Amino acid sequence: MKIRPLQDRVIVKRLEAKDVVKGGIIIPDTAKEKPQEGEVIAVGPGKMSKEGNLQPMNVKAGDRILFGKYAGTDVKIDDEDYIIMREDDILGILE
Amino acid sequence: MKIRPLQDRVIVKRLEAKDVVKGGIIIPDTAKEKPQEGEVIAVGPGKMSKEGNLQPMNVKAGDRILFGKYAGTDVKIDDEDYIIMREDDILGILE
Amino acid sequence: MKIRPLQDRVIVKRLEAKDVVKGGIIIPDTAKEKPQEGEVIAVGPGKMSKEGNLQPMNVKAGDRILFGKYAGTDVKIDDEDYIIMREDDILGILE
Amino acid sequence: MKIRPLQDRVIVKRLEAKDVVKGGIIIPDTAKEKPQEGEVIAVGPGKMSKEGNLQPMNVKAGDRILFGKYAGTDVKIDDEDYIIMREDDILGILE
Amino acid sequence: MKIRPLQDRVIVKRLEAKDVVKGGIIIPDTAKEKPQEGEVIAVGPGKMSKEGNLQPMNVKAGDRILFGKYAGTDVKIDDEDYIIMREDDILGILE
Amino acid sequence: MKIRPLQDRVIVKRLEAKDVVKGGIIIPDTAKEKPQEGEVIAVGPGKMSKEGNLQPMNVKAGDRILFGKYAGTDVKIDDEDYIIMREDDILGILE
Amino acid sequence: MKIRPLQDRVIVKRLEAKDVVKGGIIIPDTAKEKPQEGEVIAVGPGKMSKEGNLQPMNVKAGDRILFGKYAGTDVKIDDEDYIIMREDDILGILE
Numbered sequence: 001m002k003i004r005p006l007q008d009r010v011i012v013k014r015l016e017a018k019d020v021v022k023g024g025i026i027i028p029d030t031a032k033e034k035p036q037e038g039e040v041i042a043v044g045p046g047k048m049s050k051e052g053n054l055q056p057m058n059v060k061a062g063d064r065i066l067f068g069k070y071a072g073t074d075v076k077i078d079d080e081d082y083i084i085m086r087e088d089d090i091l092g093i094l095e
Numbered sequence: 096m097k098i099r100p101l102q103d104r105v106i107v108k109r110l111e112a113k114d115v116v117k118g119g120i121i122i123p124d125t126a127k128e129k130p131q132e133g134e135v136i137a138v139g140p141g142k143m144s145k146e147g148n149l150q151p152m153n154v155k156a157g158d159r160i161l162f163g164k165y166a167g168t169d170v171k172i173d174d175e176d177y178i179i180m181r182e183d184d185i186l187g188i189l190e
Numbered sequence: 191m192k193i194r195p196l197q198d199r200v201i202v203k204r205l206e207a208k209d210v211v212k213g214g215i216i217i218p219d220t221a222k223e224k225p226q227e228g229e230v231i232a233v234g235p236g237k238m239s240k241e242g243n244l245q246p247m248n249v250k251a252g253d254r255i256l257f258g259k260y261a262g263t264d265v266k267i268d269d270e271d272y273i274i275m276r277e278d279d280i281l282g283i284l285e
Numbered sequence: 286m287k288i289r290p291l292q293d294r295v296i297v298k299r300l301e302a303k304d305v306v307k308g309g310i311i312i313p314d315t316a317k318e319k320p321q322e323g324e325v326i327a328v329g330p331g332k333m334s335k336e337g338n339l340q341p342m343n344v345k346a347g348d349r350i351l352f353g354k355y356a357g358t359d360v361k362i363d364d365e366d367y368i369i370m371r372e373d374d375i376l377g378i379l380e
Numbered sequence: 381m382k383i384r385p386l387q388d389r390v391i392v393k394r395l396e397a398k399d400v401v402k403g404g405i406i407i408p409d410t411a412k413e414k415p416q417e418g419e420v421i422a423v424g425p426g427k428m429s430k431e432g433n434l435q436p437m438n439v440k441a442g443d444r445i446l447f448g449k450y451a452g453t454d455v456k457i458d459d460e461d462y463i464i465m466r467e468d469d470i471l472g473i474l475e
Numbered sequence: 476m477k478i479r480p481l482q483d484r485v486i487v488k489r490l491e492a493k494d495v496v497k498g499g500i501i502i503p504d505t506a507k508e509k510p511q512e513g514e515v516i517a518v519g520p521g522k523m524s525k526e527g528n529l530q531p532m533n534v535k536a537g538d539r540i541l542f543g544k545y546a547g548t549d550v551k552i553d554d555e556d557y558i559i560m561r562e563d564d565i566l567g568i569l570e
Numbered sequence: 571m572k573i574r575p576l577q578d579r580v581i582v583k584r585l586e587a588k589d590v591v592k593g594g595i596i597i598p599d600t601a602k603e604k605p606q607e608g609e610v611i612a613v614g615p616g617k618m619s620k621e622g623n624l625q626p627m628n629v630k631a632g633d634r635i636l637f638g639k640y641a642g643t644d645v646k647i648d649d650e651d652y653i654i655m656r657e658d659d660i661l662g663i664l665e
Contacts, residue, residue, distance in 0.1 A: 003187040004188045052148075055618070084187060091573075091575065091643060092654060094573055095572045095573070099283045099285055100281065101283065194377055196343055199376060267351075288446060337433075360446055382569070386565055386567055391567065424567075481628055523625070550661065
C-alpha cells in the first residue's frame, strides 16, 4: 500500500537504533531513546499559498533527515511504523 | 439522511479494526486502539479566501485517508459514527 | 422577543434527544448526552472584512445543522435555551 | 460622571435578574446566576484599521443586548457596576 | 526624573481609593481593592506601522482613564508607583 | 569581549539597587527586588521587515531605560550579568 | 557526516564550561549550568518568504554566538551533541 501525503507533508521511516551497545549488552526496546534520524519515504506536492502558488519542497524521497523528538504523527501502515510530519519539522538533511 | 459539510470540512467513516487478531483471541472494543484510517463520505466546497476565491479540495468522496489520532469532531448520524474534520487534518491518501 | 445576531453569528435551537429509548426505559435528563443537532433560528448579516466587504452566510433560518460539542454560548431567552455560535462552528447541514 | 469608551468598546449596564421567583421565595444575591442581558450605555467611535479607516459600530446607546458569561471587564463608576466590553463580545441585539 | 514612553505606551498614576468609607471605619491598605482609575502622566509617540506610518494616540497627558485590573506593568520611579500600559489597555476616558 | 545583538535586540546592564536603605540597615542580596532600570550597552541594527526594509531603533547605547520584570534573557559575559531583550520589551526612556 | 540545515536553521556546538573553577574544585557535570555560548557549525540557506524571496542569514559558520537557555533542539550526530536552532533564537554575536 502506498500513501500520498497532502500539502507539505512528508512520510518518514525512523532509523532503528542499533540494538547492541559497546560491551555487548542488549538494551531492551523501552529503554532505548527513540532515534531522531529517518529516511524520507514520500513527499507531498508542497504547500499551496493563498494566491494559488505551489511552494516547492526542499526534501525528496530517499533523503536522510534529522527531526525533533516530538515531530509529526505516528502512523502504522501495513504493520510498519512511520511518522508523517510537515517539512517544517525537519531540522536538516544528513549528507 | 445526508450531511453537506461546510467550507473545507470532510465527513469521514472510520475503518473498523478487525475484531480478531492472530491466534484468534477476540479483542474487546475498549482495548482496541482506534484506527486512523477512514473513507471520505462527503466533502465541502472548499475554503473561501478573504478575496472571495474558493480554494479547491484535494480529496474526494471515496478516498481512503490517514488522519491524526485527535483529528476532527465525532458525530453520530442515523446511529452511525462519523468524524467531521478539516481537510488540513488529513495526513495522506492511501492508494 | 426576537434576537438579531451580530456579524457571522447564528442562533440555534438544540434538537431535544428523544426521552425514551428502545425497550421503553426513560433516561433522566442528566444522563443524556446533549445532542449536536439543531435548527437555525436566526442568522447574522455575515462578517465584515477589513476592506469593508460583507462575506455572505452559508446557512439560513430553518436549516438543520450539526455542530461540535462545545460550540458557542448557551443563552436563555424567554425561558428557552438557545446556543449562539459563529457560522464557523457549524460542521455541516443535514438534508 | 461620563465615560467615553475607546475604539470599539461598549459600556453596558447589566439588567438585574428579578429578585423574586415563582412562589415568592427570594433568591439571595450570590445564588443568582448573573444575567447575560444588558443595556448599552455608551459606544466608542469604532476600531481604526491599519489603513486608517474607521470601522463603524453596529450597536448604539439604548440597545438591549445579549453577551457571553465572561465578556468584558467589570468596572464601578459612581458606585454603579458596569461592564466594558468590545463590540465583538456582543452576541446579539434583543428586539 | 521624567520618562518618555516608547511606541503606544502610556504612563499612568493610579488614583488612590479614599481611605475612609461610610461610617468612618478606616480600611487598611491591603484590604482595599486597587482602583482602576488613573491619570495619564505621559504618552508615547504612537505605534509605527510596518509601512512606516505613525498611528496617532487617542489619549493625552492629564486625561482621567479607566483600565482593566491586570493592565500594564507596575514600575517605581522616584519612590512613586506608576503603571506603564499600552493604549489598548485603556477602557475609556472619564469626562 | 563585545557582543553585537541581532535584529531589534538590545543589551542592557541592570542598574544595581542601592545596598543601604533609610536608617542604615543593609538588605541582603536575595531580599532585594531586582531593579527594573538599566543602561543600554549595545543595540542591534533593527528588525528587517518581510519586504526587506530595516525598521530603525528608538533607543541607543547609553540610554537609561525602564523594562518589565520578566523582560529578556539573562546572560553572563566576562562574569558580568546582562539582559538581552527586544526593543519592544523596553517600557520607556528615563530622561 | 555532515548536516545541511533547512531554511533559517543553524547548527551550533555548545562551548564547554571550564571544568575547574577558582580554587581548583572540580564541578561535576550535572551541577554545572549549561553555557549559553556556542560556535556556529553550519547555516541554512535562509527563510523563503511567501513571495518567493530568500531572506539572507546574519550569521555564518565559525561565528561565536550567545543563545537563550531553552533555544533549539538537542541532537546527537556521530556521538557529538549539537543544537539546531532557528537564527531568531540567536541573541547576539561575540566579537
